[in-house]
Amino acid sequence: MNYPSKRLLRLSKVIEQTGLSRATIYRLIARDAFPKPTHITARASRWVDQEISNWIDERMSERGV
Numbered sequence: 001m002n003y004p005s006k007r008l009l010r011l012s013k014v015i016e017q018t019g020l021s022r023a024t025i026y027r028l029i030a031r032d033a034f035p036k037p038t039h040i041t042a043r044a045s046r047w048v049d050q051e052i053s054n055w056i057d058e059r060m061s062e063r064g065v
Contacts, residue, residue: 008038008046017052 015022028034035055037045 007049008040009049009052010046011037014047014052018056 009017011022011025014020014025018025020028025034029036035047035051037047039045
């Protein structure tokens with residue numbers, strides 16, 4: 001996939017943008033209902049900014065916004 005934004009977000013920023021808790025994010029990931037993080041090192045993960053934005057846009061379009 002080719003994303004215009006190549007910015008990677010920490011979990012704290014994903015929580016801030018979505019309003020979801022850490023537990024909810026990981027629960028949704030387990031159900032394949034939320035973008036999976038990219039592992040950038042053995043102990044660090046980040047989310048692609050555009051994937052999070054797309055996920056938010058999909059939620060809004062589901063309710064007609």
